[in-house]
Amino acid sequence: MLAMFRAVLAPVVLAIGFGGVFGTAAQAPSAKKAEPPKTMRLYIFDCGLLNIAPAGVARYHVTPAETGETRMPVPCFLVAHPKGTLMWDVGVIPDETVEAMASKGGAHFDVNPVSAAVVTRTLKSQLAAIGYSPSDITYVAISHAHKDHSANLNEFASATWLARPAEREFMWQKGNERVEASFYTKLEHSKSIDISKNESKDGEYDVFGDGKVIIKAAPGHTPGHQVLILQLVSLGRLMIAGDLYHYLPERTFHRAPPDNEFSVQQSADSRAKIEEYVKKTNTTLWIEHEWAANAKLKKSPAYYE
Numbered sequence: 001m002l003a004m005f006r007a008v009l010a011p012v013v014l015a016i017g018f019g020g021v022f023g024t025a026a027q028a029p030s031a032k033k034a035e036p037p038k039t040m041r042l043y044i045f046d047c048g049l050l051n052i053a054p055a056g057v058a059r060y061h062v063t064p065a066e067t068g069e070t071r072m073p074v075p076c077f078l079v080a081h082p083k084g085t086l087m088w089d090v091g092v093i094p095d096e097t098v099e100a101m102a103s104k105g106g107a108h109f110d111v112n113p114v115s116a117a118v119v120t121r122t123l124k125s126q127l128a129a130i131g132y133s134p135s136d137i138t139y140v141a142i143s144h145a146h147k148d149h150s151a152n153l154n155e156f157a158s159a160t161w162l163a164r165p166a167e168r169e170f171m172w173q174k175g176n177e178r179v180e181a182s183f184y185t186k187l188e189h190s191k192s193i194d195i196s197k198n199e200s201k202d203g204e205y206d207v208f209g210d211g212k213v214i215i216k217a218a219p220g221h222t223p224g225h226q227v228l229i230l231q232l233v234s235l236g237r238l239m240i241a242g243d244l245y246h247y248l249p250e251r252t253f254h255r256a257p258p259d260n261e262f263s264v265q266q267s268a269d270s271r272a273k274i275e276e277y278v279k280k281t282n283t284t285l286w287i288e289h290e291w292a293a294n295a296k297l298k299k300s301p302a303y304y305e
């Protein structure tokens with residue numbers, strides 16, 4: 001009797017459980033198609049998290065005692081500007097894998113031996129909830145091509161890719177274990193603008209021509225690593241700093257860049273230049289992988305103006 005009761009009950013409980021976790025993410029009806037906003041908006045999406053092993057923390061020249069939390073969030077960002085949209089960083093596991101693993105409690109992916117990703121929500125479902133589909137996006141750019149920033153690039157193959165030749169070369173370099181080329185097969189021949197040919201002498205590229213969305217070179221972590229600077233009404237000047245830092249104590253205690261940077265010297269130079277820049281321009285710097293800071297941010301469908 002008890003066994004039969006369990007057999008009947010179990011699927012119901014499972015259905016409720018997964019409905020709660022994935023229902024809103026995977027099956028939510030799409031919102032009405034978004035109109036260009038009058039004031040620029042920044043949306044932040046949950047593109048998963050990274051569990052970092054002790055050796056993976058030590059690589060940043062900080063200790064778990066200093067960082068407090070060792071896990072790293074993986075955020076994705078959408079800038080909705082009156083003249084178009086920019087997708088910035090696109091997650092660590094492709095949406096199709098996340099969808100296929102939805103019934104297994106989320107998708108898992110070992111980025112490297114010290115970093116394991118878990119993703120439970122697709123990027124496209126979070127875009128759909130605010131009225132966008134990947135094919136609506138005007139521009140796509142990534143801070144850099146490492147696996148935890150590039151997973152859904154193929155979805156944005158119809159957008160114009162804002163790319164640096166140095167990163168492009170790195171992305172298709174044979175035997176490069178820091179990237180997963182299958183994440184961006186469709187970008188090899190997609191529409192693209194070469195930032196290096198259109199930037200200021202300070203390595204700044206003005207995406208919409210009004211100074212409100214700037215992509216700025218900050219090489220070292222990878223050859224074409226870059227940061228995003230936004231001029232928002234409510235937050236003022238904001239820098240989304242890619243992987244210039246990973247943990248806050250690296251910045252606070254002026255620790256040297258990780259030893260496995262593409263170029264430690266370039267990273268150190270970029271950090272110095274960016275620190276000078278944010279001070280001079282009164283810009284707030286966000287570390288994308290910083291847990292405590294990310295936890296406090298408004299997530300889509302809420303947004304910053």
Ligand SMILES: [Zn+2]
Binds near residue numbers: 146148149243
């Ligand atoms: Zn990263």
